[in-house]
Every structure is written in C-alpha cells, then in structure tokens.
Amino acid sequence: xxxxxxxxxxxxxxxxxxxxxxxxxxxxxxxxxxxxxxxxxxxxxxxxxxxxxxxxxxxxxxxxxxxxxxxxxxxxxxxxxxxxxxxxxxxxxxxxxxxxxxxxxxxxxxxxxxxxxxxxxxxxxxxxxxxxxxxxxxxxxxxxxxxxxxxxxxxxxxxxxxxxxxxxxxxxxxxxxxxxxxxxxxxxxxxxxxxxxxxxxxxxxxxxxxxxxxxxxxxxxxxxxxxxxxxxxxxxxxxxxxxxxxxxxxxxxxxxxxxxxxxxxxxxxxxxxxxxxxxxxxxxxxxxxxxxxxxxxxxxxxxxxxxxxxxxxxxxxxxxxxxxxxxxxxxxxxxxxxxxxx
Amino acid sequence: xxxxxxxxxxxxxxxxxxxxxxxxxxxxxxxxxxxxxxxxxxxxxxxxxxxxxxxxxxxxxxxxxxxxxxxxxxxxxxxxxxxxxxxxxxxxxxxxxxxxxxxxxxxxxxxxxxxxxxxxxxxxxxxxxxxxxxxxxxxxxxxxxxxxxxxxxxxxxxxxxxxxxxxxxxxxxxxxxxxxxxxxxxxxxxxxxxxxxxxxxxxxxxxxxxxxxxxxxxxxxxxxxxxxxxxxxxxxxxxxxxxxxxxxxxxxxxxxxxxxxxxxxxxxxxxxxxxxxxxxxxxxxxxxxxxxxxxxxxxxxxxxxxxxxxxxxxxxxxxxxxxxxxxxxxxxxxxxxxxxxx
Ligand SMILES: [Mg+2]
Ligand SMILES: [Mg+2]
Ligand SMILES: [Mg+2]
Ligand SMILES: [Mg+2]
Ligand SMILES: [Mg+2]
Ligand SMILES: [Mg+2]
Numbered sequence: 001x002x003x004x005x006x007x008x009x010x011x012x013x014x015x016x017x018x019x020x021x022x023x024x025x026x027x028x029x030x031x032x033x034x035x036x037x038x039x040x041x042x043x044x045x046x047x048x049x050x051x052x053x054x055x056x057x058x059x060x061x062x063x064x065x066x067x068x069x070x071x072x073x074x075x076x077x078x079x080x081x082x083x084x085x086x087x088x089x090x091x092x093x094x095x096x097x098x099x100x101x102x103x104x105x106x107x108x109x110x111x112x113x114x115x116x117x118x119x120x121x122x123x124x125x126x127x128x129x130x131x132x133x134x135x136x137x138x139x140x141x142x143x144x145x146x147x148x149x150x151x152x153x154x155x156x157x158x159x160x161x162x163x164x165x166x167x168x169x170x171x172x173x174x175x176x177x178x179x180x181x182x183x184x185x186x187x188x189x190x191x192x193x194x195x196x197x198x199x200x201x202x203x204x205x206x207x208x209x210x211x212x213x214x215x216x217x218x219x220x221x222x223x224x225x226x227x228x229x230x231x232x233x234x235x236x237x238x239x240x241x242x243x244x245x246x247x248x249x250x251x252x253x254x255x256x257x258x259x260x261x262x263x264x265x266x267x268x269x270x271x272x273x274x275x276x277x278x279x280x281x282x283x284x285x286x287x288x289x290x291x292x293x294x295x296x297x298x299x300x301x302x303x304x305x306x307x308x309x310x311x312x313x314x315x316x317x318x319x320x321x322x323x324x325x326x327x328x329x330x331x332x333x334x335x336x337x338x339x340x341x342x
Numbered sequence: 343x344x345x346x347x348x349x350x351x352x353x354x355x356x357x358x359x360x361x362x363x364x365x366x367x368x369x370x371x372x373x374x375x376x377x378x379x380x381x382x383x384x385x386x387x388x389x390x391x392x393x394x395x396x397x398x399x400x401x402x403x404x405x406x407x408x409x410x411x412x413x414x415x416x417x418x419x420x421x422x423x424x425x426x427x428x429x430x431x432x433x434x435x436x437x438x439x440x441x442x443x444x445x446x447x448x449x450x451x452x453x454x455x456x457x458x459x460x461x462x463x464x465x466x467x468x469x470x471x472x473x474x475x476x477x478x479x480x481x482x483x484x485x486x487x488x489x490x491x492x493x494x495x496x497x498x499x500x501x502x503x504x505x506x507x508x509x510x511x512x513x514x515x516x517x518x519x520x521x522x523x524x525x526x527x528x529x530x531x532x533x534x535x536x537x538x539x540x541x542x543x544x545x546x547x548x549x550x551x552x553x554x555x556x557x558x559x560x561x562x563x564x565x566x567x568x569x570x571x572x573x574x575x576x577x578x579x580x581x582x583x584x585x586x587x588x589x590x591x592x593x594x595x596x597x598x599x600x601x602x603x604x605x606x607x608x609x610x611x612x613x614x615x616x617x618x619x620x621x622x623x624x625x626x627x628x629x630x631x632x633x634x635x636x637x638x639x640x641x642x643x644x645x646x647x648x649x650x651x652x653x654x655x656x657x658x659x660x661x662x663x664x665x666x667x668x669x670x671x672x673x674x675x676x677x678x679x680x681x682x683x684x
Pocket of ligand 6: 574575578
C-alpha cells in the first residue's frame, strides 16, 4: 500500500510536467510557476482514496494476473484525473461556501495573492483532465467512452451542487423542506457519482468492459457514496477538526445535512422551534444550541445505527453480484470507508 | 439574415428543452426553473455572431449547394455550443473582474438571489456543451474530433484568462511589463481561439475536413481575433456604453489593455509618471486623468491606423489562401467585425 501510494505520487510528477509543457499554450516562467504552485497546493494533498482505487480496482478486476507497468501508469493517470476533478470541485466549492480551511491549510482562494483568480484556477484544473486523457488514451478504443464518462459524471456533480446551493436558499425560509429524500438526491449527485462510481467505471473501461452492462455496479456504488456523504455530514459536526483537516460549518451555513434532517424528524414541537431559531446562524451561541440538541436527540447513536444498517444493505447487494472479481472491487471500496474517522 | 437568426433562436428552444429533460439528472420543479432562468439570462442575449457564423461558414464551405434542414440544425447546435461556452466564460469573468453590467443588464452574480451560486452556474453552462454534442453528434465520425476541439479551445481560453489575471497582479507593481507582445499573447489565448477559430473549425469538421490541414486558416483567424480584442479594448474606453451594453472598467481594473500598452509606448517621462500615478485606481478623478492622457496622445488616431493596417494584413493573407470557399468564409467573418461600434 505504501508502495502503491509512492508509485502513484510519481505519476503525479510526470503528469504535472507534461501539463506544464502542453504545446497548446505558449508558456512563460510566470505562467508555469503559477500553475505548478496551484497544482501542488490543491491536487495531491488529499487522502487520494478516489485516485488510488482506480489502480486497486483494475488489479482486482484482472484477478491476480498482476498489472503491467503500462497498466499501472494508465490506471494511475485515470486516478489522477479523478483527483484533479476533485480538486476542481473543492477549489470552487470553498469559494461558494465561503470556507476557510481545507485539508489542514487555508482554502486556495483565501491566499492574498489568489482571491477570485481561484475561479479560473478551478477551470484550469478541470481543463487539465481532457489534456491528460488525450495524451495517454487517444489511441485506445475506449477513449470516447472515457470522455463521455467524465463529462456525464461532472454534469451530475454540478447538478448536485446546484440543488445543494438552491436548497439552502429555500431552506432558509422553511426547514421542513429538508427531507430525507431531498438529502439523498443532493448527496447522490454531488458526491456519489464522482467519488464512488467514477473510479470503478474507469477501471471497468480499462478492463475492456462496457458500462451499459454494469448498471447494478453503479447502483451499489451510488449507495456507498450516499453512506459516505452521511459520514461526511456526521464528521462535520462530530469529527475531530485536526483529523478531518477542516472546521465544519454546516450548521452555520444552513446546510441540508443528514444531521439536521434527522434532528427535525426526531424533534418535538419545542425542539423544532429551537432548531428553527438557531440553525444557520454564524454566532457560536446559536451553533452551540444546535449541537446541544443533536446530543439531546442522541444523533450519535442514530448515526451508528444508520451506519451498521447501511453497511449490511450494501454487503448484501455486493454478495448478490455474479462476478467474484467485481465483488472484490466493491468490498475493497467499502472497507476503505466503513467507520472512517476522516 | 433576420430569417437565419430566427431559425437559430428556435434551435435554442429545442436545445434548452432537451437539457431540462436530460436523463442523467433527476429533475425537480425547483431545479428546472433555476436552470431555465439562468440560461435565458445568460445565453441568448449577446450578438450571437460566434454562433451564427458556424451556420454561415458551413454554407460558404458548401459553395452554394445550400444546407439541408439537418445541416442547418446541426450547425446551429454547434453555434449554440459556442454561445454556451461564451456565456460560461462571461459569467465567471464578471465575477473575477467584479463587473457590474453585461449586455445591458446586471451581471448574473449581482442578482441578490444568485451571488456566488453563479460560480456553479458557470460550471453548469460548461457542462451543457458535451451533453448537446453527445445527443446530436455521438454517431458522427467527427464526434471525437469535436470533443477534442472544444477541450483544446477551452484550455487555451482558460490559460489566456490566467495570464490576463496574473499579469494584472504583476502590472500593479510595474506598468512597463505591459508590452505589446504580452498583450498579443493574452488576447490570442483569451479571445481569439474561441471567438474566431472555433466557429470555423466546427464548420470545417462538419464539412468533412481534418483540422490538421488547416493551420493557415487558424493563423488568420487568430490574427482576426487579436484585432477584435484590440477593438474591444478600444471600445471599453471610447465606445458608447449604451451601444456596447456595459460600462468599461479596464482603467480602474489595471487591465493590460491595448490602450495602456500604446500609451506607455508613446509617453514621455512626465506622461509615464502620470500614467503610473493614475492607472488602476477606482476614483473617477484618476480615471479622468488617464482618459485625458489618451486623448492627448491621440490614441483614437493611433487606433484607426492600427485598424486599417490590420485589415490590410488580414485581407492579404486571406487572398493568399488556395480555396475560394475558405476565402469567402474568412472574408465574411472579417466583414462582420471591421469598424464595429459594439
Ligand atoms: Mg463546502
Ligand atoms: Mg458546498
Ligand atoms: Mg461536508
Ligand atoms: Mg471582464
Ligand atoms: Mg477578465
Ligand atoms: Mg474588454
């Protein structure tokens, strides 16, 4: 695993070097310095789970044949494309959410020299993806499927972000709109497709599969992604900021978080009133009252129950899949996130 | 022409309807309303020159054969993809430039309900393009070339924006960095590829041509795009705000505009000092001093001379092209922008 990660990080250096010499642009020292700094700040500093799992998944799909050097390089490249996609979403998401920290450092747009240039940097990150795909996959017969896949998943993610954002506008007027089904729709689109389906879909394409014949795999991964985002919502409030690398602001930001959905469901009239009065306010006093209510309603226990039920459900679906190799891919993925603390 | 435009606008309605029913996303009334409003506000309100010229160019490339209904629809769709690309750039550019007005109305992000959600709306606009391409071109043998083309041109534009933005940071320390060659590099990337090369490249692909064999066409169009952006810089200061639909802020924003490049070139020491002291300040007094210097240096005359020289040069290159049909395409394009007031 440590070895896999260090090989993976070496591929980052290769890809970065290529991008900084892309012949479609006339580079100057200023511009390569800017892009390099921006990449190093935003791309490789995460957990790299999404990226690594492309390599991991391909290995499992090949069932013990082992990967050639070329396959390792190419699956790592696809893994990095997903990490780039993630970086692009995060850079822009932090601007929209007015966040302060990310991965244990200030958000990119918070750096004094960056500011709103970060919007264009997000765009650059996004634009790097098709350049990497073209350079390394143009001659593959699944090239066009790869392009279509990345385009579709980005489309879904952007729409997930959209409902996240416009729901927050609406929710400010009426907290009862934050239902479980709305929450599920948001997280499925904004997180599950790109974080869970995309890495496995990349590995499937490399393994010569057609994505149309793997709808059930997609369903299971979307379910897993939903569970992952519920964890994210949970950790935003109950996680250790040191460990997760940021200070959660979902309560302040009036987010349609799984916690507030559950809290509203479980509250009596008086508690609902407290929630309505204190949710979505920046003042620490209001935030503390919401957190106290979450404790009172035992949301930690409710979450633990959700977690084990969700795990059971996903394992059952995985074991119903006809291919042992695909089962292994899905179980490996699930193993990485079950009971995660960050 | 009026007829071409009304046909073109009908295609917008078809494309919009398709997008609002895209099966990759689970629509709700809230979300389709948001997207529809956002599209209507940002996409169809421009001059539509870029979009219309795909249809126009294809017609000329076909040399009087006339276009079938299908060809009109498809070339209009590509035209709209370019208009969508433009809308995406403008929505985000206005945020980065902190602009107030665009096309005679407040910038999208200035609407109270929108704000920073506009960042994601820009992303949505960008994501619509591959959906339209997939729906209508997936079975064409130039589909993958179309995807590569849009990706490459977007990459170039984003890098043009980048040097525009980081140059402004640097220029604030040292105005003498604003040279003619830097200005040319900025405008070539941020404007010329997508506004001039892209529409013609789309028409060439539809006409069955390979883009690799049309490097000279690209060069001429990039030259034309450079001339177009010099006009844009000129109109930002000397144009009529009513006619151009916005109030220029290049002076306030410390932009590496063609005007300041020329002014610095033509200034004596004292005038340079005045420029250094007043350029890039929001105060109307400072702006007025810069404008007075522009008049003193007769930049209007300098521009007129640039304009006729540039026109001559472009016409000469066009007439050296072996194909009369291609000549017609390029001349039609040039005719649309020569001596434009908006
Ligand atoms: Mg956020
Ligand atoms: Mg967000
Ligand atoms: Mg979160
Ligand atoms: Mg601007
Ligand atoms: Mg700008
Ligand atoms: Mg301008």
